[in-house]
Amino acid sequence: MQHLWHAFADMHTLDASGPLVIARGEGIHVWDAGGRRYLDATASLWYCNVGFGRDELADAAAEQLRTLAAYSTFGDLTNAPAENLADRVSALSPVPDSRVFLTSGGSDSIDTAAKMARRYWQLRGEPERTILVGRSRAYHGMHLGGTSLAGIEANAEGHGTFVGEIARVAWDDPDALRATIEEHGAGRIAAFFCEPVIGAGGVFAAPDGYLSEVRRICRDHDVLFVADEVITGFGRAGEWFASSRWDLDPDLITCAKGITSGYLPMGAVIAAPRVYEPFAAPGAGMWRHGYTYSGHATVAAVALANIAILEREELPARALQLEKQLEESLAPLADHERVEEVRSGTGVLAAVQPTSAALADPSYAPRLVAACREAGVITRTLATGALQVSPALVIDQEGLEELTAGIAAALERVAPAD
Numbered sequence: 001m002q003h004l005w006h007a008f009a010d011m012h013t014l015d016a017s018g019p020l021v022i023a024r025g026e027g028i029h030v031w032d033a034g035g036r037r038y039l040d041a042t043a044s045l046w047y048c049n050v051g052f053g054r055d056e057l058a059d060a061a062a063e064q065l066r067t068l069a070a071y072s073t074f075g076d077l078t079n080a081p082a083e084n085l086a087d088r089v090s091a092l093s094p095v096p097d098s099r100v101f102l103t104s105g106g107s108d109s110i111d112t113a114a115k116m117a118r119r120y121w122q123l124r125g126e127p128e129r130t131i132l133v134g135r136s137r138a139y140h141g142m143h144l145g146g147t148s149l150a151g152i153e154a155n156a157e158g159h160g161t162f163v164g165e166i167a168r169v170a171w172d173d174p175d176a177l178r179a180t181i182e183e184h185g186a187g188r189i190a191a192f193f194c195e196p197v198i199g200a201g202g203v204f205a206a207p208d209g210y211l212s213e214v215r216r217i218c219r220d221h222d223v224l225f226v227a228d229e230v231i232t233g234f235g236r237a238g239e240w241f242a243s244s245r246w247d248l249d250p251d252l253i254t255c256a257k258g259i260t261s262g263y264l265p266m267g268a269v270i271a272a273p274r275v276y277e278p279f280a281a282p283g284a285g286m287w288r289h290g291y292t293y294s295g296h297a298t299v300a301a302v303a304l305a306n307i308a309i310l311e312r313e314e315l316p317a318r319a320l321q322l323e324k325q326l327e328e329s330l331a332p333l334a335d336h337e338r339v340e341e342v343r344s345g346t347g348v349l350a351a352v353q354p355t356s357a358a359l360a361d362p363s364y365a366p367r368l369v370a371a372c373r374e375a376g377v378i379t380r381t382l383a384t385g386a387l388q389v390s391p392a393l394v395i396d397q398e399g400l401e402e403l404t405a406g407i408a409a410a411l412e413r414v415a416p417a418d
């Protein structure tokens with residue numbers, strides 16, 4: 001009897017079929033407990049930007065663990081890796097003079113940003129600005145705040161009442177945002193949350209002009225613009241931050257995943273001076289928010305070592321080069337009769353979308369994922385039933401061919417039931 005309750009799992013099925021135990025990893029590959037090698041098309045959960053098996057990250061962790069594993073950053077306490085990491089992230093971010101609030105992951109970052117936005121308006125003397133606006137298809141983590149804000153209905157269903165004062169707009173229509181702001185009145189809207197490229201919702205790049213238009217709308221109505229860069233941050237979209245690529249000038253950036261490449265768990269919220277100032281104004285008092293592991297010393301040391309690799313190997317720029325190669329490699333899959341489209345072309349992020357006819361058979365997508373594994377490629381399905389493609393940023397042409405060949409073989413092998 002196994003006692004691990006898996007995340008995002010149908011435990012009835014899993015208890016019968018058993019899990020796939022991943023035992024080790026190197027570069028773009030992982031090995032299962034039986035010694036079988038797979039190309040990891042997903043970089044685990046979008047996070048392993050520098051690839052698996054980096055000794056220097058293990059060394060950074062070991063050295064810090066021996067010196068001081070962790071120490072609180074509540075109040076006036078701190079530790080050197082946390083301080084250095086915040087300086088580094090602020091300097092790399094597209095937000096000059098930003099402050100960095102460290103968390104334990106992406107969901108923490110989202111809920112921190114949501115509370116930060118509401119608190120900001122309180123401190124600014126506009127306490128009515130409490131409504132948070134999210135987009136359809138959006139994924140903002142699994143805390144109560146992020147699940148409420150996100151646009152994937154299935155993730156919210158069946159848990160009773162979620163967080164209030166949330167509005168949802170169509171993911172691809174700036175007019176929908178404008179209309180929502182006008183409907184509620186700008187004086188009620190605290191912040192707009194926006195993934196520069198929608199990830200778990202199915203990998204959807206924003207339509208041309210969308211991002212600049214929603215940015216302008218937020219500025220015109222003095223609504224805080226929050227870029228959720230949990231996936232796109234730290235190189236995956238072809239720059240350190242997607243906000244730079246699309247000139248988003250965000251008030252807040254949420255990040256996680258690539259900040260450590262997942263070697264240890266961490267997230268961060270990068271706050272523009274405008275947001276930070278009222279929190280640090282005379283009389284503002286203590287902001288009663290933080291996590292036990294905010295600024296965990298060992299995680300911060302690993303994050304610094306991970307950032308050093310991203311920088312030394314110029315992996316954000318490499319992701320930009322890979323963007324075209326990935327697009328070209330996957331393009332032939334779109335000709336398959338059971339593929340509706342291949343979405344790619346923004347960094348090392350893509351999705352292979354089966355047709356709705358194929359997905360009408362509920363067993364099709366799980367069987368397709370299983371066939372990919374049989375063909376030596378690990379992937380999974382996203383909210384639309386598409387296969388996720390987001391390998392480590394160290395993948396090369398040979399790896400891309402291996403990845404595409406595995407998916408192509410699976411598409412050939414699996415047919416939906418009539």
Ligand SMILES: Cc1ncc(COP(=O)(O)O)c(C=O)c1O
Nearest residue numbers: 105106107139140141199230256
């Ligand atoms: C855009 C986005 N925001 C937030 C999160 C939540 O991050 P975590 O799973 O680390 O809590 C994710 C996770 O995939 C994400 O993709």
